[in-house]
Amino acid sequence: MSGYREEGAEAGLTLGADGMLRLKWPRGAVITTTDAERAMLRVNQLCGDDRHPMLVDMATTAEVTRGARAVFGRPCQASRIALLGSSPVDRVLANFFLGINAVPCPTKFFTSERDAIEWLALT
Numbered sequence: 001m002s003g004y005r006e007e008g009a010e011a012g013l014t015l016g017a018d019g020m021l022r023l024k025w026p027r028g029a030v031i032t033t034t035d036a037e038r039a040m041l042r043v044n045q046l047c048g049d050d051r052h053p054m055l056v057d058m059a060t061t062a063e064v065t066r067g068a069r070a071v072f073g074r075p076c077q078a079s080r081i082a083l084l085g086s087s088p089v090d091r092v093l094a095n096f097f098l099g100i101n102a103v104p105c106p107t108k109f110f111t112s113e114r115d116a117i118e119w120l121a122l123t
Contacts (some may be wrong), residue, residue: 006093011039015046020120021054021078025061033067041075047077053120054078055113064093075104082116083109 012024019100021043025031043054058064064072081103094109110116 007098008036011035012051013042013046015052019052020117021046021052022057023054024057025091026054027060028062029060030063030065031061031068032065033071036064036068036071037094040071040074044077051079053080053082054080055120057084058093059084059090061090061093070100073102073104077107080105080120080122081107082120084116088112094095 011026011029012022016022023039023043029035053118083090085091085094091109091111108116108119110119
């Protein structure tokens with residue numbers, strides 16, 4: 001369905017054997033404050049006292065609310081964050097986020113998963 005946006009969607013979060021967190025939002029997700037808080041809580045719970053690099057797949061995200069952007073600006077157990085997108089809209093969303101929010105750790109936008117993973121491995 002064209003223009004569909006899912007609100008209150010759960011993100012998929014894993015911590016791989018390589019020590020990398022992978023966060024993927026569902027297609028068309030509108031990420032709210034509650035969604036962001038829930039995702040960051042899960043990141044912190046999964047990491048415990050350790051910090052890990054995190055790949056955030058935002059390629060199909062429709063919108064990130066102002067409140068969610070504020071939550072993503074808080075420190076968490078991610079040591080570096082690579083934002084992975086695939087379209088000019090993704091780049092605009094990422095640049096908007098990076099331009100107005102103080103990020104708690106090194107954060108960069110990529111359109112290549114391989115490049116993002118290489119950058120994350122620099123920790």
